[in-house]
Amino acid sequence: MARLIFPDGTEERDRAAVAAAVAGLGAQLRHLPLPGGGEIDALLGHDQLDAAGQAALLAAIDAHVAGWLPRDSYTARDLAEFHAHLPGLDELRRKFASIHSHPDDEVRYILTGTGYFGFVATDGSQSLLEVKAGDYLNVPRGAEHWFTLGADPRLKAVRYFATQQEWVAIPSVHRIDPALVPA
Numbered sequence: 001m002a003r004l005i006f007p008d009g010t011e012e013r014d015r016a017a018v019a020a021a022v023a024g025l026g027a028q029l030r031h032l033p034l035p036g037g038g039e040i041d042a043l044l045g046h047d048q049l050d051a052a053g054q055a056a057l058l059a060a061i062d063a064h065v066a067g068w069l070p071r072d073s074y075t076a077r078d079l080a081e082f083h084a085h086l087p088g089l090d091e092l093r094r095k096f097a098s099i100h101s102h103p104d105d106e107v108r109y110i111l112t113g114t115g116y117f118g119f120v121a122t123d124g125s126q127s128l129l130e131v132k133a134g135d136y137l138n139v140p141r142g143a144e145h146w147f148t149l150g151a152d153p154r155l156k157a158v159r160y161f162a163t164q165q166e167w168v169a170i171p172s173v174h175r176i177d178p179a180l181v182p183a
């Protein structure tokens, strides 16, 4: 389950407290465990799926989230796959690991792996949310945040787009608190 990490090294692991803190940041965190076994597990086991595999995984997740994420709440979705041999991984890491916002809600459903979403509160304080499989996060348009992968860069997430069909970022004047930058 998600945990919040603060610059002083303290953490919050209580599920309700983490969700409340994320809500206080203007985002929404929910948890929907993935269905076990069968086709999904086999697909999640591949670091990089081909187009047919990606389509099959997205279709399976569509069915899984149908009651949770109404189809009319997004116009497009795609599968983000990160792993150590992903071409351009370092550039992607740099792109995501600078504070930015989006003109569209940033809606992510984590399928496998571990990732970190950083947030800037209105008072300027920063915190890091660790997310894993089954975590659903909605960062509303305009909310300042960043994203980093863990030491093991493997992560798969479905990205849902409410309006534009692609990733657009608006840079922030803020810089990440050094205490929240991985050593």
Ligand SMILES: CSCCC(=O)/C(O)=C/O
Pocket: 080, 096, 106, 108, 115, 145, 146, 147, 157, 159, 167
């Ligand atoms: C977990 S999906 C990749 C990260 C991303 O799309 C984004 O905008 C992070 O802030």
Ligand SMILES: [Fe+2]
Pocket: 100, 101, 102, 106, 145, 146, 147
């Ligand atoms: Fe983002």
Ligand code: NI
Pocket: 120, 144, 172, 174
């Ligand atoms: Ni700001």
